[in-house]
């Protein structure tokens with residue numbers, strides 16, 4: 001059975017406040033490294049770089065900075081009280097996560113991916129008192145030495161069904177025969193196309209396999 005890759009941030013864990021808090025800390029690390037202290041530009045430059053390159057550390061390397069992912073992880077994820085980063089348990093977020101984890105028990109070969117270190121997923125699950133099904137594996141883009149070239153991931157990994165909320169990731173994957181990209185978004189009409197499909201609820205994944 002082919003692998004089903006599911007994006008953690010924005011698909012399984014759909015909490016915008018937590019995403020904003022992580023984003024703010026990524027910006028801080030970027031600004032500190034580059035030396036941007038003019039408040040006017042602090043958010044806009046780092047956001048643009050993140051959107052263009054897909055990861056703060058990768059963006060910094062592209063600019064010629066000696067950006068170390070350990071320092072980045074420490075600043076963004078470790079030097080902070082998990083409660084302040086993940087936030088309080090939100091019932092809607094928890095419901096969606098639970099639905100995903102239930103659906104995963106029906107799939108033999110599931111891999112969750114994140115740009116964050118593995119501890120991030122652990123931190124979120126602990127806050128929400130949820131557990132990944134035993135057979136589910138986790139991969140971080142950091143495991144792949146991702147920073148050399150973002151789209152290399154699609155040639156380094158065996159292909160499969162890719163469920164993501166980012167159009168950039170979906171369009172990159174759609175260039176490779178072995179990948180079946182699926183856009184996930186609540187409120188989307190479900191659609192199955194030759195290249196790209198769309199779903200709006202976790203249980204629709206079963207029909208894609």
Ligand SMILES: [Mg+2]
Pocket residue numbers: 007008009010011164165166
């Ligand atoms: Mg995402």
